Amino acid sequence: MRELTYPFDGELILKKSKKLKRALLESRTDFLEKRIAVLGGSTTHDIIRILELFLLEQGIRPVFYESEYAQYWQDAMFDNPLLSDFAPELIFIHTSNRNIANYPMPGDTKGQVDELFTEQYEHFRVMWDKLADTYHCPVIQNNFEYPFYRLLGNQEAVYVQGRISFINRLNEAFYQYAREHESFFIHDINYLSASYGLDRWSDPLYWHMYKYACCMQAIPDFAHNLSNIIKSIFGKNKKALALDLDNTLWSGIVGDDGPENLEIGQETPMGQVYAEFQNYLKAQKDIGVMLTVNSKNEEENALAGLNHPEGILKPEDFILIKANWEPKSHNIAQIAQELAILPDSLVFVDDNPAEREIVEMQIPGAAVPAVGTPEQYIRILDHSGFFEVTKLSEDDRKRNEMYRANIERKKQQAQFGDYQEYLRSLEMRGTIRPFEPLYTARIAQLSNKSNQFNLTTRRYTQGEIENFAADDAYITRYGKLVDRFGDNGVVSVVIGRRDENQSILHIELWLMSCRVLKRDMEYAMMDSVVEACQACGIETIMGYYYPTAKNAMVKDFYGTMGFEKTEETDTGVTIWRFTVPADYALKNTVITVEK
Amino acid sequence: MSREEVFVKLNEVFRDVFDDEEITVTDATTADDIEEWDSLEHINLLAAVEQEFGIKFNMGQVVSMKNVGEMADIIISQLG
Numbered sequence: 001m002r003e004l005t006y007p008f009d010g011e012l013i014l015k016k017s018k019k020l021k022r023a024l025l026e027s028r029t030d031f032l033e034k035r036i037a038v039l040g041g042s043t044t045h046d047i048i049r050i051l052e053l054f055l056l057e058q059g060i061r062p063v064f065y066e067s068e069y070a071q072y073w074q075d076a077m078f079d080n081p082l083l084s085d086f087a088p089e090l091i092f093i094h095t096s097n098r099n100i101a102n103y104p105m106p107g108d109t110k111g112q113v114d115e116l117f118t119e120q121y122e123h124f125r126v127m128w129d130k131l132a133d134t135y136h137c138p139v140i141q142n143n144f145e146y147p148f149y150r151l152l153g154n155q156e157a158v159y160v161q162g163r164i165s166f167i168n169r170l171n172e173a174f175y176q177y178a179r180e181h182e183s184f185f186i187h188d189i190n191y192l193s194a195s196y197g198l199d200r201w202s203d204p205l206y207w208h209m210y211k212y213a214c215c216m217q218a219i220p221d222f223a224h225n226l227s228n229i230i231k232s233i234f235g236k237n238k239k240a241l242a243l244d245l246d247n248t249l250w251s252g253i254v255g256d257d258g259p260e261n262l263e264i265g266q267e268t269p270m271g272q273v274y275a276e277f278q279n280y281l282k283a284q285k286d287i288g289v290m291l292t293v294n295s296k297n298e299e300e301n302a303l304a305g306l307n308h309p310e311g312i313l314k315p316e317d318f319i320l321i322k323a324n325w326e327p328k329s330h331n332i333a334q335i336a337q338e339l340a341i342l343p344d345s346l347v348f349v350d351d352n353p354a355e356r357e358i359v360e361m362q363i364p365g366a367a368v369p370a371v372g373t374p375e376q377y378i379r380i381l382d383h384s385g386f387f388e389v390t391k392l393s394e395d396d397r398k399r400n401e402m403y404r405a406n407i408e409r410k411k412q413q414a415q416f417g418d419y420q421e422y423l424r425s426l427e428m429r430g431t432i433r434p435f436e437p438l439y440t441a442r443i444a445q446l447s448n449k450s451n452q453f454n455l456t457t458r459r460y461t462q463g464e465i466e467n468f469a470a471d472d473a474y475i476t477r478y479g480k481l482v483d484r485f486g487d488n489g490v491v492s493v494v495i496g497r498r499d500e501n502q503s504i505l506h507i508e509l510w511l512m513s514c515r516v517l518k519r520d521m522e523y524a525m526m527d528s529v530v531e532a533c534q535a536c537g538i539e540t541i542m543g544y545y546y547p548t549a550k551n552a553m554v555k556d557f558y559g560t561m562g563f564e565k566t567e568e569t570d571t572g573v574t575i576w577r578f579t580v581p582a583d584y585a586l587k588n589t590v591i592t593v594e595k
Numbered sequence: 596m597s598r599e600e601v602f603v604k605l606n607e608v609f610r611d612v613f614d615d616e617e618i619t620v621t622d623a624t625t626a627d628d629i630e631e632w633d634s635l636e637h638i639n640l641l642a643a644v645e646q647e648f649g650i651k652f653n654m655g656q657v658v659s660m661k662n663v664g665e666m667a668d669i670i671i672s673q674l675g
Contacts, residue, residue, distance in 0.1 A: 011646040014639060018614035045635045205654050209638075216642040 001027070004057045005369060006384040010220035017049055024056040030549040031061035032459065034234060037088035038064060039072035041099035042213040047226075050219050054227035058236050059365075069211065070099075076127045084134075089461060090230060091131055092140045095124075096189070096213035097147055097167060104161040106151065113160045121173045128177065128184060136463025138183045138233050140226070143171045145193040145214075148202040182441055183462055185229055185390055192225050193218075195383075228385030234459070235449025238367055238386040239341050240290035241281065242332055244350035245297060245305055245323070249281075249313065250274050251374070254305035255297055265310025273374045278312035280378045285317065288399040289387050290339065293321040294331045294348065296355075319403050328355050329362035338410075339403055340514040342451065342550070347386045349377070391441060405485035406515060423520060423590040430521065430591040431480040432528040435469035439478050442490045446511060451550040454511040455543065455557060473498050475505060475532045479525050481516055481591070491516045492525050496541070504540045505533055510557075523587035526561050528595075533580050543576040561587075596674055601648075601667050608643045612636065622664030648674065 003013060003020055013020065034055075038044050048064050055062045065086045067075040072093055075083060100120060104113040124141070131139050144167045156162035171190060178186050193201040196218050206212040214222060231237065246253045251263035251270045263271040264278070285291060291313070295302055302323030306315045315321065320338055322331040328350070336343040344365025350356050351371065360368045369384055371377050409426065416422035435443060444462040451457065460468075468474045479492035495509040507529075512522060533541060543558040545551075555574075559565065563576035602620065609618045613631050626632040632640070644666065645651055650673040652660075660666055 011642070015608070015611045015643040015646065017639075019611070022614075046639060205657070209654060209657055212638075216638060217646075 001057065004054060004224075005367070006224065007370070007372075007380060008220060008224070010217055013050060013053065013220045014046070014216065017053060020053055021056065024053065028059065030059065031056070032059055032234060032236075033061050033063065034230075035086060035089045036062045036064055036230070037067075037075075037083060037086060037091045039067045039075050039091060039093050041070055041072050041093075041095035042207070043069065043211045044094055046212075046216065046219050047094065047223055050223040051227055054224050055230060058227060058231040060231060060234060060236065072099075073123070073127055076131050088135055088137055090138050090140065090233065091135060092187070092226065092230075093127075093142065094213070095142055095144075097144045097163075098207060098213055100144070100167075100170075103163050104166055106159075106161050108161050110160055113166070117166065117169055117173075121170060124174070125177065128181070132181070132183065136467070137461050138185065140185045140187050140229055141174065141178075142187045142189045143174050145189050145201065146198055148198060148204070182391075185233070187226055187229060189214075189222070192221060196221055225385065228388040229390060232385075232388040232390040233448075235445060237345075237388060238289075238347045239345040240292055240319075240335070240339060240347070241284065242292050242294040242322075242335055242346050242348045243281070244328075244348075244352070244355065245293060245295040245302055247351045247374075248349060248371075248377075249278060250305060250308065250311070255301045259301075259304040259308055262305060262308055264308055267310070270374065271310070275310065275312060277374065277377050280382075282312055282317060284387065285400050287387060287389055290400055290403055291318045292335050292339075293318050293323060294328050294335065294350075295323045296325055296328070297323040299323040319400060319407065327358060327362075329359050332359055332363050332366060338407070340406075340517060347381075347384075349381065391445065401486055402488055402515060405483075408485050409483075420590065426483040426485070426519070426590075428481060428483045428519065428591040430482075430524050430593045431595075432477055432524060432593055433595065435465060435476040435478055437466075437469075439490050440465045440469065443478055443493050446490065446493055446513065447509065450511040450513060451548070452514050452553055453517065453557075454509075454548075454551050455507070455554055456509055456546050457548050457551060458509050460509070468495055475529065475536075477525060477528050477532070479512075479521060479528075481519065481521055483519075488513075488516055492521055494525055494529055496529065498536075498538065502536075503538055504542060505529075505538045506542045507544065510543070520588050520590050522557070522561070524591045524593050527586050527588050528593070530580055530584050534584070539580055541578040541580065543578065545574045545576070547572040596671070598667060598671065601670055604647055605644065605663065605667065605670075608640070608647050612640050612643050620663045622662065622667070624663040625661070644670070650674065 001023065038048055044066055048066060052062055065083060065088060072095060102116055104116055128139060146167060147163045150156040150164065152159055152162045157164040157168060159165060174186060178184050193214065201214050201218050203215040206215045243249060251274055252261055254262060264274045265271045266275065281291060293302065302321060303315055306313060320335055322335060332346055332348060333343055336346060343363045347367040348356065348359045349371055356368045359366060367386055369380055371380050413422050416425065440462050444460055444465045447458065447460045468476050475496040475498065477494045478490050480490050481488045491513040493509060493511050494507065496505040496507050498505055543563050545555060545558065558576035563578040565574055566577050567575040606618065606620055609620050610616055613629060618629065626637065641652060641657065648670050650670060652669065656669050660669065
């Protein structure tokens with residue numbers, strides 16, 4: 001909803017939070033429930049109250065565990081039945097510079113400062129290790145904001161005895177820990193407080209009156225920034241930008257003014273603003289964001305504008321270019337369909353509020369930021385956090401290539417009369433194997449973001465995935481697919497649990513990325529699961545379909561795989577049985593599978 | 596702004612913050628009169644009042660404020 005879309009009115013959110021919460025809860029039913037533990041070093045009440053709103057807005061319905069006031073360390077370090085029973089799926093540690101127990105003094109020696117540093121850092125490190133060992137879930141940790149006064153003035157960061165120097169060292173050590181631990185994330189309140197204004201942020205009234213580490217009015221910015229990390233971890237990032245052209249990517253109207261009269265490039269101040277914006281967008285590709293065009297234009301004019309010699313973005317930077325006279329909401333739906341992503345994973349950027357309004361009304365869930373004036377575009381898109389990075393995986397960097405290859409494949413497909421012949425022409429090579437450490441991050445990521453081709457929509461953390469891999473009671477398979485247009489990476493996951501009597505396998509998770517729909521990868525996965533069953537004497541495979549708002553495409557999946565339906569409930573849950581035949585014939589004939 | 600006008604605005608703020616359209620505050624209203632008005636909601640209430648009137652309470656005022664009447668007095672004094 002608009003009230004929660006950046007740039008938002010924080011004070012309005014604080015004041016009307018109860019009303020907003022009611023409206024959010026009524027707005028949809030398909031929330032992803034997540035148990036989040038908030039371990040605070042200061043008051044957390046209103047942070048939780050507002051964080052809940054931003055998570056609901058992202059489709060996540062949080063259940064919170066809140067530590068008693070300032071008990072973060074005790075809660076983490078000692079046996080804590082309340083927290084273990086709660087079984088957090090994510091832990092947020094809300095500490096601030098108020099929680100630094102001992103700062104260096106101006107008279108301290110370098111050695112004494114080093115000792116203080118080690119002591120302070122270890123206080124946190126042992127806690128993080130302990131949490132990882134105990135709860136196996138992602139941990140988000142605040143870094144430290146700067147203090148609101150400087151005893152050593154401008155040299156506070158220079159002298160090792162200065163608080164800023166000390167905080168910088170601690171922060172760097174926190175970042176190093178994050179680099180070395182996959183499920184550990186920094187919430188950058190140092191940046192946030194600077195961006196908000198440090199003096200306002202650290203108004204001492206809120207600490208001394210209420211033990212808040214930041215002022216009340218900063219809490220919406222805080223909660224929004226934090227919610228971006230959480231939704232990213234749980235696979236709710238946006239995937240693609242749909243960009244208008246005229247007065248969005250350049251100043252002027254290419255159809256009326258002609259490409260030579262557009263303002264883009266170093267010649268004018270406005271041209272520079274647009275060049276900087278195009279640079280920013282081009283860099284989005286490197287973090288896996290897909291760029292598309294959604295413009296009311298003749299295609300020829302759109303291309304002429306994008307080929308402007310001073311422009312940074314070129315036609316080949318876009319996966320799809322929709323330049324036509326259709327309503328923009330229609331184009332958004334088309335783009336989503338052609339990329340095989342959900343419309344709500346798109347961000348629509350347009351300078352024209354009327355166009356934004358149409359998309360906002362017609363495409364529920366798509367992000368439609370009010371981008372303001374050209375010099376504000378970057379800040380508004382950036383601070384919105386649509387594409388918050390929590391894993392910079394090889395897959396992300398390659399995503400643009402992969403989707404482009406997909407579109408090439410579709411073109412190719414048109415030239416073949418016979419679909420099987422087309423599939424063979426792709427020269428597909430698959431790797432299907434039990435879970436391996438190298439891929440557990442990607443497997444967890446897939447389990448959290450696959451909605452459409454997903455039979456049970458169970459979400460797992462990386463820790464849980466690692467446990468399945470190590471447990472003999474489970475048969476696990478991941479599938480990678482390469483073809484002559486490119487590497488699709490890990491695209492399918494199956495987790496089966498063996499019954500106690502060992503002769504039945506229950507499929508707890510079967511999912512596949514939509515980027516490889518209709519490539520027979522599901523058959524190859526089935527073959528591999530059957531083979532695993534045969535190897536250990538399992539005779540029956542039970543499949544389960546749990547309907548959600550998004551997974552209707554696999555309603556009859558088990559039927560097409562040769563399962564028999566044994567049960568169907570009123571709520572649409574279906575249960576399927578497959579008896580493993582001795583003479584099972586391989587279903588996949590087009591992918592060469594490496595085991 | 597007259598005292599009456601201040602109370603009209605205060606009423607709106609209370610209704611928003613406690614999400615209750617029935618609330619009517621008077622000079623004598625205290626936290627005991629509104630079920631949800633606890634120490635945590637108090638912070639939120641003060642922030643909302645500050646925002647509504649474009650003022651800022653200092654710590655001394657926050658600490659000494661006993662009822663809505665006193666809150667109104669401080670608001671009026673700050674609006675000058």
